[in-house]
Amino acid sequence: MLTYTIGEVATRYHMRPSTLRYYEELGLLYDVPRQGGRRVYTAQHLARLSTICCYKNAGMSLEELQEFFRSTESHADPAKTLAILDTVDDRIQSQIAELQANYQQIQRKKHFFLAIQAAQAAGVPQPNWADYAHRHYA
Amino acid sequence: MLTYTIGEVATRYHMRPSTLRYYEELGLLYDVPRQGGRRVYTAQHLARLSTICCYKNAGMSLEELQEFFRSTESHADPAKTLAILDTVDDRIQSQIAELQANYQQIQRKKHFFLAIQAAQAAGVPQPNWADYAHRHYA
DNA sequence: TCTTGACTTCAAGTCAGCTTGAAGCGGTAT
DNA sequence: ATACCGCTTCAAGCTGACTTGAAGTCAAGA
Incomplete structure (x- = not known):
């Protein structure tokens, strides 16, 4: 499976590694496994990051994004997500x-x-x- | 001539009076006369404010706006403005x-x-x- | 083996863009 | 006359979104 280092992901998404760490700290990116202590990103994470950028670009704050993911991932109510x-x-x-x-x-x-x-x-x-x-x- | 208080302008442009004072402090809005110590805005100022909002919305920082107005108002070089x-x-x-x-x-x-x-x-x-x-x- | 470079965590720092608070003034309504 | 509301200045404070620095780890190449 294709994997990426934090630096590669950062370059690809025109952001700094520190931003990716920050997003992870906020819980926007999660379940990022480590190999020898280093983060290893997969297509899953890139997809997630695309979503984050999309919504952020639409004017959502990082806090709203947390809320959004919380509500969609709890699988509870598609109506709320909608x-x-x-x-x-x-x-x-x-x-x-x-x-x-x-x-x-x-x-x-x-x-x-x-x-x-x-x-x-x-x-x-x-x-x-x-x-x-x-x-x-x- | 139709004039407006800071509160009226703020309401009309969906911003706070403090923001208008702040823009004035930065020199983005200027020559705002006072009557009894209070700011009096005219259509001129509203037009200017529209321009500010337009460029700001386009992603220009307030500092870039200062630069822009400085260069267009010095009448120097239309090429630079362009x-x-x-x-x-x-x-x-x-x-x-x-x-x-x-x-x-x-x-x-x-x-x-x-x-x-x-x-x-x-x-x-x-x-x-x-x-x-x-x-x-x- | 040693160096190098990209990574790690954690706490503290930065920056833009306002916002707030204190202390006071001006004109209108009671 | 007095209360009140929206304004005034000025300095200090706040928020969101990162960024930076220190101190250290890891793995690949010379």
């Missing part, structure tokens, strides 16, 4: 919507500053932000 | 992409746990995650 998944879903969707609005705004600013640059080069009057403030980009 | 806008643009785009991947994953989990729930109710065998792990949702 409720948490629903809130994560909501958060992701509103985050995407917000980022897309931010994206539009950045495009407007970019075009505006490009126009400033062009105007400076051509020695013509500066553009007016009002002309850019409501544009919509693809 | 360079910063480009990095913000990149960040937003990769964040959106990542969130969309996360969204897919959440949908898979939701459907999986719905299936678990249904299986429990019907008294049939539990579903298999492998059947859900690569599905694609709209």
Whole structure:
């Protein structure tokens, strides 16, 4: 079975070994066996880590993640897990919507500053932000 | 001219008055006049605050925001402002992409746990995650 | 055998981004 | 007149998420 050292996992997930130890300390990663005192990670752990990163990226705190895993792993109530998944879903969707609005705004600013640059080069009057403030980009 | 108290602005932007004072202390918000010692905000300030929130939401730190405003307000070099806008643009785009991947994953989990729930109710065998792990949702 | 480099634990430290508390002021309502 | 509420400043405190440092272990290569 394919295994990984803490350093390999850290590199693969763009994090530091200390972060992996920290997650283990919090109980987010567990049952990590040791060989000669060193942690040995398998595909199981990588999958778990992917889940952690996914939810974290969605805006969940590490504490919420603990809660989430506690409730799904107790096998108790799929309804509770579903409720948490629903809130994560909501958060992701509103985050995407917000980022897309931010994206539009950045495009407007970019075009505006490009126009400033062009105007400076051509020695013509500066553009007016009002002309850019409501544009919509693809 | 329409003006706002710190409390009104805070409510409108879903933040605390202390945060607005903090941003002012950092120089992100400035030229906020006082009437009888109290801050008076206008549409100008709200626009500025929107910009701050937009960039912050895109992942810029408050320090980067200071840098950004310093460089755009010195009117010096539109090229420098554009360079910063480009990095913000990149960040937003990769964040959106990542969130969309996360969204897919959440949908898979939701459907999986719905299936678990249904299986429990019907008294049939539990579903298999492998059947859900690569599905694609709209 | 010795060195090297990546690992180990544990406690303490760091950093961003606010938040809180104390002490006081201003304008409106009773 | 007095109470009150939301504001003021300033300094200190807090929280989440790691990171760092010290002191030591392990296994592979020269």
